[in-house]
Amino acid sequence: MAFELRWYQREAIDAIYQYFSAANGNPLVCVSTGGGKSVIIADFIHGVLNKWPDQRFLVLSHVKEIIEQNHEKIVAQWPEAPTGIYSASMNSRNTDAQILFASIQSVHKRAEELGHCDLLVIDECHLLNSESSETMYSRLIAGLRDMNPALKIIGFTATPYRMKQGLLTEGKQPLFDEIVYETDIQRLIDDGFLSPLRSKAGKKKIDLTGVRTRQGDYRTSDMEAAVNKNDVTEKAVTEIIQYGQERKAWLIFCVSVAHAEQVKELLVAEGVEAECLTGETPKDDRTRILANYKAGKIKALTSQGVLTTGFDAPLTDMIALLRATKSPGLYVQILGRGLRISPETGKTDCLVLDYGGNVERHGPIDRITVDHIKAGKGSGEPPVKECPECFELILAGLQICPACHYEFPEREKHEAEASSAALLANQIEPEWFDVDEIIYTLHEKTGKPPSMQVSYRCGLETIREWVCFEYGGYARQKAVIWWVKRFNHEPCPEFTDDALNRINVVRDMKEPCRIEVIQDGRWQRVRAYDFTVKAGTPSEWNDNPAGRPKPEGFNADHFDVFDTDIDF
Numbered sequence: 001m002a003f004e005l006r007w008y009q010r011e012a013i014d015a016i017y018q019y020f021s022a023a024n025g026n027p028l029v030c031v032s033t034g035g036g037k038s039v040i041i042a043d044f045i046h047g048v049l050n051k052w053p054d055q056r057f058l059v060l061s062h063v064k065e066i067i068e069q070n071h072e073k074i075v076a077q078w079p080e081a082p083t084g085i086y087s088a089s090m091n092s093r094n095t096d097a098q099i100l101f102a103s104i105q106s107v108h109k110r111a112e113e114l115g116h117c118d119l120l121v122i123d124e125c126h127l128l129n130s131e132s133s134e135t136m137y138s139r140l141i142a143g144l145r146d147m148n149p150a151l152k153i154i155g156f157t158a159t160p161y162r163m164k165q166g167l168l169t170e171g172k173q174p175l176f177d178e179i180v181y182e183t184d185i186q187r188l189i190d191d192g193f194l195s196p197l198r199s200k201a202g203k204k205k206i207d208l209t210g211v212r213t214r215q216g217d218y219r220t221s222d223m224e225a226a227v228n229k230n231d232v233t234e235k236a237v238t239e240i241i242q243y244g245q246e247r248k249a250w251l252i253f254c255v256s257v258a259h260a261e262q263v264k265e266l267l268v269a270e271g272v273e274a275e276c277l278t279g280e281t282p283k284d285d286r287t288r289i290l291a292n293y294k295a296g297k298i299k300a301l302t303s304q305g306v307l308t309t310g311f312d313a314p315l316t317d318m319i320a321l322l323r324a325t326k327s328p329g330l331y332v333q334i335l336g337r338g339l340r341i342s343p344e345t346g347k348t349d350c351l352v353l354d355y356g357g358n359v360e361r362h363g364p365i366d367r368i369t370v371d372h373i374k375a376g377k378g379s380g381e382p383p384v385k386e387c388p389e390c391f392e393l394i395l396a397g398l399q400i401c402p403a404c405h406y407e408f409p410e411r412e413k414h415e416a417e418a419s420s421a422a423l424l425a426n427q428i429e430p431e432w433f434d435v436d437e438i439i440y441t442l443h444e445k446t447g448k449p450p451s452m453q454v455s456y457r458c459g460l461e462t463i464r465e466w467v468c469f470e471y472g473g474y475a476r477q478k479a480v481i482w483w484v485k486r487f488n489h490e491p492c493p494e495f496t497d498d499a500l501n502r503i504n505v506v507r508d509m510k511e512p513c514r515i516e517v518i519q520d521g522r523w524q525r526v527r528a529y530d531f532t533v534k535a536g537t538p539s540e541w542n543d544n545p546a547g548r549p550k551p552e553g554f555n556a557d558h559f560d561v562f563d564t565d566i567d568f
Contacts, residue, residue: 006193008183009040014484015181015477016044016154025177026153028125028168032183033158033336034194034314041121041156042074045099046081048119056116057099058144060137061123064089064103065290069312070123071101086114089283108136111143117151120144125155126162126329130175141175158336159329169473178473185339185365186518187527190430194339195317195350197365200243202355204235206324217326224255227322233259236355237266240320243353247318248345249293250300251307251337255323260302263322267300274300277307296345307337314342317350324356331362430518430527433458438511438538440503442496450496452503456515456526463517465526469496485529486510508545511538 005013012029019027031037045057061067067087074081084097088106095113107114120141122128128137145151155176160168168176188194207229211222227233244250254260257278267274275289275298292298294313301307319338325331338350352359400407436457443453449470456463467482468475469492483492483499486509493499503509514537516528533542541548 005039005043006036006191008188008193009036009043011481012040012181012183013044013047014480018477018480019178019180020152023177026155026175027178027180028155028157028160028176030157030160030179030182032185032188032194032339033333034340035158035183035188037123037156037158038070038073039077041070041123042077044154045074045121046078049098055118057119057121058114058117059099059101059121059123060104060107060140061101062104062127065311066123067101067103074099086110104136104140108140111140111147114144116147117144118148120151120153122153122155124157125176126157126159126168128155128168128175129162130168131172137175159332161329180474180477182474184527193341195341195347197335197338197350197352199352199354199359201357201359202236202353203239204230204232204355206232206322206356208324208357211324213326217330218324220256223324224259227255227259232355233262233322234266236320236322236353237263237270240318240353241267241270241272243351244300244318247351248296248299248347249313249315250318250320251313251316252300252302252320253307253323253334254302254304257304259322260304263302264300267302272299274298274302277301277303279305281306311337312340313337314340315345315347316340317342317345317347318353319350320353321356321358324358324361326361328362331358332365335365430516432514432516432530433461433463434514435512435537435539440500442500452496452499458515463515463524463526467499469493469499485531507548510542510545513537513539 008031012031016027016029019025029037029040031040041059045059048055048057059070061070064087067085067090071083071085074083082098083101084094084099085092085101086094086107087101087103089103093106094100095110095115100114100117102114122137129135130138132138133142141151141153153175155168157168160176160179160182162168162171167179168174169179185194189196206223206226208218208223208226211226212219214220240250240252252260252263254263257280260276260278264274264276275293277286277289281289289298289301290311290313293301294315296315316338319335321334325334335352338352341347433456436459439455439457441453441455443451443466445451449468451471452467452469454465454467456465467479469479470476471479480492483490488510493502510531512529513532513534514530515526516530517524518527519525531539531542533539
């Protein structure tokens with residue numbers, strides 16, 4: 001293979017294998033925008049065909065750009081790959097390839113022509129509405145299952161939820177059974193795989209008074225009237241130009257086709273090289289405009305209804321939301337356009353200008369996770385505030401703006417402090433703690449399977465985490481990852497008692513000398529482990545686990561009993 005997998009890409013692939021070894025359903029993999037889903041898909045397919053060369057793959061997506069990207073990645077990694085493409089927009093109608101990349105619009109009525117498939121991969125699967133049997137995906141899947149009832153389906157997306165359904169594993173007749181892996185956006189930023197985001201609220205905001213809701217989101221006609229009130233659009237464009245002077249590539253998301261054209265004309269009138277892309281843009285013009293933008297020949301792209309998925313332009317370093325949305329999925333997809341890194345263009349972060357109150361409405365994109373999205377419950381409380389001096393959107397609990405050093409007046413005692421940042425939670429700095437001792441105990445909670453509580457004694461502080469061997473889905477996958485880090489890919493126990501016996505009696509595992517901890521709401525969350533051998537810490541026996549002294553027995557009663565409210 002030509003590319004070396006990043007740690008989380010390998011974990012995602014391992015999670016798929018782990019799921020299929022224990023279950024017969026359809027797994028869902030959540031990888032943030034810019035995290036390299038196409039690399040994961042390519043490596044997974046290559047690995048499967050190495051072990052089971054008679055398997056046949058169908059890889060579906062909804063736009064030409066994603067088909068091209070997924071196809072190019074597997075060919076780059078595996079030049080001899082038996083691939084083909086079925087897409088009318090690409091003038092290719094291959095039906096025989098062992099690895100077939102296809103457009104859902106082109107093949108949804110052609111299951112018989114495609115023939116027998118063993119594994120179906122659906123990229124950007126949040127677009128699939130499994131509650132209806134009359135959609136393109138539903139019809140195709142039904143046809144494929146008629147030929148192969150044992151068809152396995154794997155979904156990939158950065159946003160595993162829909163407005164009405166909630167999580168894609170919930171609602172009526174969900175196609176996917178479990179979310180088996182989810183990336184941590186902040187961790188990927190810390191590791192240099194994604195670009196940091198910073199945000200400013202627009203000085204002139206869209207007044208949403210009287211804007212009605214239709215199908216779960218703001219009604220386009222009402223919002224179009226709102227952006228044209230009191231010269232909001234003109235004033236916003238002036239501000240966008242001001243903030244964008246030192247920025248190389250801008251994406252501006254608008255309310256309607258007419259609004260996108262209007263914003264483009266305003267930019268051009270001010271001497272900015274700009275183009276407009278909408279669903280009405282002819283195919284050849286679309287190809288030309290996107291190529292010029294990615295090459296840096298166009299400063300700004302205005303858009304409506306496009307560029308939220310399947311658009312890869314790493315140089316994007318400014319995004320303006322000249323619209324409002326109630327959809328957390330759309331919000332995350334839009335901001336995801338700025339997450340890709342671009343060292344070659346000198347990009348250090350992506351500035352987000354929000355004129356629709358979206359950041360306050362939805363909160364940090366790295367906090368909109370599978371644990372926080374529940375059917376019908378929205379995305380949580382808005383935890384940000386706006387600096388009155390520089391309009392930076394910052395962590396609500398901060399007293400000094402990190403951008404301009406404005407000092408907020410003392411707040412009333414009854415005001416609660418928020419625990420999340422604006423676009424990302426990186427204003428809460430993680431901290432490394434040296435570990436003096438580790439205690440492993442059984443944790444039981446009424447109505448839940450038992451789990452293992454791990455207590456890290458760090459000086460005078462005790463930090464805890466819970467390892468859920470007997471749970472399903474993502475909690476189980478996290479337990480597998482936790483185990484592999486300590487036992488070098490040895491199979492993970494299914495039962496908590498077996499794990500505790502191995503850890504407390506046999507004691508032949510690696511242990512960390514320090515842990516990285518971040519405040520996550522009311523809880524402290526362990527994010528990373530350092531297994532470097534260090535004398536005087538639990539890690540000192542990592543090179544010789546058999547020599548680790550066996551415990552004489554211990555009593556955990558002197559530790560605080562901490563029963564969490566977290567629903568694993």
